[in-house]
Amino acid sequence: MSKKNTVITLLIIALLIIVVPLVLARGAEFGGSDDAGSVMVEELHEGYEPWFTPILETALGGELPGELESLLFCVQTGIGVGIIAFCMGRFVERKKHTKSEEEQYAGN
Amino acid sequence: MLRPKSENPLLDKNGYGNIAKCSGGSFPALRRLEYYKRLRRREKMTKKQKNLVKASIAFSLIFAVVPAANAMHIMEGYLSIQFCIAWGVVSLPFLVAGIFSIQKRVKENRKSLTLLAMAGAFIFVISSLKIPSVTGSCSHMTGTGLGAILFGPAAVSVLGIIVLLFQAILLAHGGLTSLGANTFSMAIAGPLLSYAIFKLCQKIKVDRKISVFLAAALGDIFTYCVTSIQLGLAYPAESGGALASTAKFLGVFAPTQLPLAILEGIVTVLIVMALESYAKPELKSVGYLKGVN
Numbered sequence: 001m002s003k004k005n006t007v008i009t010l011l012i013i014a015l016l017i018i019v020v021p022l023v024l025a026r027g028a029e030f031g032g033s034d035d036a037g038s039v040m041v042e043e044l045h046e047g048y049e050p051w052f053t054p055i056l057e058t059a060l061g062g063e064l065p066g067e068l069e070s071l072l073f074c075v076q077t078g079i080g081v082g083i084i085a086f087c088m089g090r091f092v093e094r095k096k097h098t099k100s101e102e103e104q105y106a107g108n
Numbered sequence: 109m110l111r112p113k114s115e116n117p118l119l120d121k122n123g124y125g126n127i128a129k130c131s132g133g134s135f136p137a138l139r140r141l142e143y144y145k146r147l148r149r150r151e152k153m154t155k156k157q158k159n160l161v162k163a164s165i166a167f168s169l170i171f172a173v174v175p176a177a178n179a180m181h182i183m184e185g186y187l188s189i190q191f192c193i194a195w196g197v198v199s200l201p202f203l204v205a206g207i208f209s210i211q212k213r214v215k216e217n218r219k220s221l222t223l224l225a226m227a228g229a230f231i232f233v234i235s236s237l238k239i240p241s242v243t244g245s246c247s248h249m250t251g252t253g254l255g256a257i258l259f260g261p262a263a264v265s266v267l268g269i270i271v272l273l274f275q276a277i278l279l280a281h282g283g284l285t286s287l288g289a290n291t292f293s294m295a296i297a298g299p300l301l302s303y304a305i306f307k308l309c310q311k312i313k314v315d316r317k318i319s320v321f322l323a324a325a326l327g328d329i330f331t332y333c334v335t336s337i338q339l340g341l342a343y344p345a346e347s348g349g350a351l352a353s354t355a356k357f358l359g360v361f362a363p364t365q366l367p368l369a370i371l372e373g374i375v376t377v378l379i380v381m382a383l384e385s386y387a388k389p390e391l392k393s394v395g396y397l398k399g400v401n
Contacts, residue, residue, distance in 0.1 A: 006317075007381065010374050017371045018239055025244040040360050041186055041343055050185030052285045056278060064280060072278050073236050076271075080232030084379075087226050091386035 184283025196288025227255035253324030256299035268295020293334040302327030325373030
């Protein structure tokens with residue numbers, strides 16, 4: 001299998017892994033599994049009260065609004081994607097340049 | 109943490125080819141001189157580093173935290189204070205070793221800094237994406253496999269704690285009190301297994317893409333196994349104790365995480381493929397590509 005085909009197949013599989021659950025588990029809540037963890041703790045230890053609240057919640061005096069939370073998650077993704085794209089871009093350009101230089105020398 | 113003899117950085121000659129390129133490539137004597145200089149510098153550094161790593165290990169032992177079993181996100185305030193401290197102390201030697209390992213890498217070859225930044229950024233991206241799973245709940249991947257494969261588990265512990273701090277402070281995801289425990293599961297135990305699996309696959313000559321896939325996917329699953337153990341230890345069930353509750357937590361996390369682990373494996377393979385075709389010199393300098401053209 002050529003490299004291109006491998007990449008395309010892998011991307012399709014990745015997409016399927018994300019989309020299939022949405023279709024299969026229709027109407028599910030898709031809450032976080034971390035929350036599922038806290039539900040479990042409550043089951044094991046009835047009436048458990050977390051002894052420490054996240055500092056941001058303390059500072060805001062309540063939970064972070066959902067929209068803001070997704071904003072911050074996007075910031076996190078953005079930082080990461082930015083760095084990866086910048087570095088990858090440099091690598092790709094570098095390869096192009098070294099290639100064209102080699103061709104030049106070969107031509108002389 | 110310390111590498112076995114067969115992988116001694118002094119013995120393999122990575123970087124050798126690279127110096128050749130840097131210095132114009134036509135002065136073999138000069139190249140060799142530079143190479144030996146570099147070797148000596150390495151030796152000096154490692155002695156001091158080893159002592160510090162030893163000291164931090166000793167520090168951990170003084171606290172007498174024994175959980176011999178190795179240890180994703182445990183919610184803020186859900187671990188009792190003894191466990192918070194214990195996991196923090198266990199993680200400490202890895203972080204210290206990680207800082208030194210990064211320092212050493214960068215000193216050896218500044219090129220590896222770019223890859224390190226990319227490995228860190230990869231964890232940032234991957235761990236910020238919440239993905240739906242067949243069980244009807246969402247979870248996210250760890251992204252630590254890439255770093256572990258390229259830089260070894262110690263360096264990833266430092267990258268991982270940066271992400272965990274970001275999420276704990278800004279997102280109320282994970283937590284400052286459970287930082288030690290989360291660091292141990294996501295940034296230490298998972299990468300450690302990824303690294304071991306990758307090395308093992310290389311040794312028995314499994315195809316490189318498949319070994320990357322296995323390392324990343326199993327490391328992801330292992331992270332959640334360790335989290336379950338951590339929660340199980342903190343909340344032993346009334347009947348059956350820690351073991352029974354570990355199994356219960358595992359029952360919550362594992363089915364959700366399984367497809368995501370496969371996804372993580374695929375994504376890691378993709379980025380490794382991209383790096384392999386565009387960043388060969390860097391991959392060689394960190395010792396990922398050996399004897400491959």
